[in-house]
Amino acid sequence: MTAIRSTTTTTRTLGGPGRILRLGAGRAVYETRSYFRQGDSLFFTFLFPTVIFVIFAVAFGSSGDVGAGPDGTGGISMAAYYLPGMAAAGVLLSGIQNLAVDIATERSDGTLKRLAGSPLPVLSYFLGKFGQVLVTSILQLLLLFLVARLVFGVELPGDAEHWARFGWVYLLGIATSAALGIALSRVPRTGKSASAVIVPILLVLQFVSGVYIQFSVLPDWLQTFASVFPLKWIAQGMRSALLPENFAAAEPGGTWDVGTTVLVLVAWLIGGTIVSLLTFRWNRKDA
Amino acid sequence: MTESASAPVVSVAGLTKHYGEVEALRGVTFDIAPGETFALLGPNGAGKSTTIEILEGFRDRTAGDATVLGTDPTHGGIDWKARLGIVLQSTGEPGNVTVHEQLSHFASFYPDPRNVDEVIRAVGLEEKAKTLIRSLSGGQRRRVDVALGVIGRPELLFLDEPTTGFDPEARHQFWDLIRSLQREGTTILLTTHYLDEAAQLSDRAAVIAGGRMVALGRIDGLGGDEARIPLVRWRDVDGPHEQRTETPAAFVADLVAASGGEPRDLEIVRPSLEDIYLELVQADEKERNSL
Structure with a gap:
């Protein structure tokens, strides 16, 4: 009887694309559900951009409009000015911070080892992570935009062109961040140290990439340094989608520089994906 | 078909594993037949988990041959994994999901x-x-681990110290579960510290000590017939004595006749599995310390 069953199971293959997608969708539901049951990640990645946005919008609420022309028109509130940066930070945190810490923790607490012993394809695991990142980051941005619009009266774009721009900046940004999150998950040696290793790197990046501090006031060398990394470009892309067109003049080149944004993000996406595929292991196999 | 039914489910020959300078396994050899429950016994650090993790595909071996369900575990793919059930020694921490x-x-x-x-x-x-x-x-989580190990209807089930943290009732319930799997024809590789568990569940066992196999055979034949010869212990003016004998009653009768009275602290012991196991492990320790 054992022999009969073993021959039938070996002829059937479990690595087909349909099964990979189906299990990937199952993983996405499972991962999203666990995400929202987890207190600390909910605060540090999900609510973080909204919390910081509220603090900034309140703190600078009385400083008047920025970016007004000589005739006093065309300016926007500080809240409106900070919104694209916070959206960019949300994309970065949902992708890199969430995944890098999450996967490093799963590696050290035995979750990955258990999955490694099951017939779950690695690709389904990645699809599940990406699905979770997609769902949580969209909800996160929705919350941020709702607070910005309803509480602080920030004008959101009214035309399809700007929303389309927002759409591709978001998709490219979240894909790049997710790929980099998986790649960076190898860096922390233990799950406990994961937050301590990953969070400071991203915090520095947020300060030099025009999220908290206006990019153009940074010294040239720091601008050049930040331009190597994806966050600067995600933030710039978000500004191009969410700010009035006259703000393009405040960017380093005097334009939104959409072409370079795509180029840099695609390069990081490809690099992150290659590193992830080459380095991801279910467990640290000792030699 | 008949050939694959009689071929061993697990086959290990000369299995060797080095961690740097440390030789964790030094030539372990055994086969597990279809439907058989095989126990790996031995003290902590003897190499039980290393052996089982090599067979599960979690560790690479340094030398030797290993075949699990007809496949080298180093190259086991998804179809191979679908036929295994694995209960690891340490509990995973999924945490935020319910048992169901x-x-x-x-x-x-x-x-x-x-x-x-x-x-x-x-x-x-x-x-x-x-x-x-x-x-x-902790004990309830361990039961979740066991449940996850059997959920896929495995042909081969690995159980690495499955009942650690169980109360006696849970352990007996676990034994019943394993017996029902055995009736279905599941092949099982079990490591345990509880010799009564090994005696209850397994057909055959290997004892590993210091990375070497020191005994292999039916659980009621471990250590050979020699190790099962009853032991007579008593005490006289010269101190304690012990004597192995196939005829303990005749021996005691002679003893009484010779001394003309009741021997002090007299006992006749048939070595239990635990006695035999401890003797095997201690003999190995002595041998290694004398090197």
Whole structure:
């Protein structure tokens, strides 16, 4: 009887694309559900951009409009000015911070080892992570935009062109961040140290990439340094989608520089994906 | 077909594993037949988990041959994994899902899974089915591990110290579960510290000490016939004595006749599995210390 069953199971293959997608969708539901049951990640990645946005919008609420022309028109509130940066930070945190810490923790607490012993394809695991990142980051941005619009009266774009721009900046940004999150998950040696290793790197990046501090006031060398990394470009892309067109003049080149944004993000996406595929292991196999 | 039915499910020959300078395994050899339950016994650090993790595909071996369900575990793919059930020594920490959610999720990975509610009942967690795993006690989590190990209807089940943290009732319930798997023809490789568990469940056993196999055979024949010869212990003016003899009653009768009275502290002992096991392990320790 054992022999009969073993021959039938070996002829059937479990690595087909349909099964990979189906299990990937199952993983996405499972991962999203666990995400929202987890207190600390909910605060540090999900609510973080909204919390910081509220603090900034309140703190600078009385400083008047920025970016007004000589005739006093065309300016926007500080809240409106900070919104694209916070959206960019949300994309970065949902992708890199969430995944890098999450996967490093799963590696050290035995979750990955258990999955490694099951017939779950690695690709389904990645699809599940990406699905979770997609769902949580969209909800996160929705919350941020709702607070910005309803509480602080920030004008959101009214035309399809700007929303389309927002759409591709978001998709490219979240894909790049997710790929980099998986790649960076190898860096922390233990799950406990994961937050301590990953969070400071991203915090520095947020300060030099025009999220908290206006990019153009940074010294040239720091601008050049930040331009190597994806966050600067995600933030710039978000500004191009969410700010009035006259703000393009405040960017380093005097334009939104959409072409370079795509180029840099695609390069990081490809690099992150290659590193992830080459380095991801279910467990640290000792030699 | 008849050939594959009689071919061993697990076949290990000269299995060797080095961690740097440390030789964790030094030439372990055994086969496990289809439907058989095989126990790996030995003290902590003897190499039991290293052996089982090599066979599960979690560790690479340094030398020797290993075949599991006809496949080298180093190259076991998804189809191979679908035929295995693995209960690791350490509990995973999925935490934020309920017992039922976790089992349904894992059931979806397998082509022919068991019924989730039946498995939850079989491990005695029906009252905790809707409880988050992080809220369970250590012993209850261990039962979730066991449930996850059997959910895929494995042909071969690895159990690495499965009942650590179980109360006696849970252990007996676990034994019943294993017996029902044995009736279905599941092949099982078990490591345990509990010799009564090995005696209850397994057909054959190997004793590993210091990375070497010091005994292999039927559980009621471990250590050879020699180790099972009854032991007579008594005390006289010269101090304690012990004598192995096939005829303990005649020996004691001679003893009484010779001394003309009742020997002090007299006992006749048939070595238990535990006595035999300890003797095997201590003999190995002595041998290694004398090197």
